[in-house]
Each structure stands twice: as C-alpha cells, then as structure tokens.
Amino acid sequence: MAYEIPVTQARAELADLINRVVYGGERVVVTRHGKPLVALVSAADLERLQELPDAADEQVVSSVSSVRSTSSSGAGRQQRFGIAAEHRGPNAT
Known part of the structure; x- marks a missing residue:
C-alpha cells in the first residue's frame, strides 16, 4: 500500500519520506x-x-492504477486513484 501526501507537506518532510522509502x-x-x-x-x-x-x-500500470492509499491525516481513510500512462521504449519517437 502506498502512503499519499500533498506536495506542500512532502516538501517539509522530504528527509523523513526518503527514510521511509529506503x-x-x-x-x-x-x-x-x-x-x-x-x-x-x-x-x-x-x-x-x-x-x-x-x-x-501494461501489468505494472494496471497495478499502480489500483493502488489504494491512506491519507496523511492518519484517520485511516482510504482513497482510490487511477493513473493513465503509456509506455514508450527508449527508441520510440
């Protein structure tokens, strides 16, 4: 499950977020x-x-699209979001 955080809060907590990821x-x-x-x-x-x-x-994009994340408020509320993406190989124009 991914942890979701607003960009403004992420700026203030970047070091902590990096530690959580690593x-x-x-x-x-x-x-x-x-x-x-x-x-x-x-x-x-x-x-x-x-x-x-x-x-x-395509399976990775599908998996990422179905990720449910909890809000940073700690209230346990879950939100669902979708991501639309197209992969292009390194030689694509």
Whole structure:
C-alpha cells in the first residue's frame, strides 16, 4: 500500500519520506490538489521496474492504477486513484 501526501507537506518532510522509502520499504505518492503527481520508490524498486520485459509494463500500470492509499491525516481513510500512462521504449519517437 502506498502512503499519499500533498506536495506542500512532502516538501517539509522530504528527509523523513526518503527514510521511509529506503529503510521502511514504503512507497510514497505525492499529490497536488488530490491527484497523484509523482511516486517515491527505492532505487532497488526502480531498478526492478526498469528490468521488466515490455509485456509486463501494461501489468505494472494496471497495478499502480489500483493502488489504494491512506491519507496523511492518519484517520485511516482510504482513497482510490487511477493513473493513465503509456509506455514508450527508449527508441520510440
């Protein structure tokens, strides 16, 4: 499950968020106006994602689209968000 945090709060807590990702194995989704903006993942996770064959890319996007995240307020409220993405290989124009 990913931890969701607004960009303004993420700026103030960047060092803590990095520690949570690297040492706690968490994934953090930074939002703006309630919409996902970026995700913080460990370098190891990124490396694994980059090594996936192209056929698995669509499955990864589908998995990310169904992530449920808890709000940073700690109230336990869960929100669902979708991500629309298209993967283009390194030689795509």
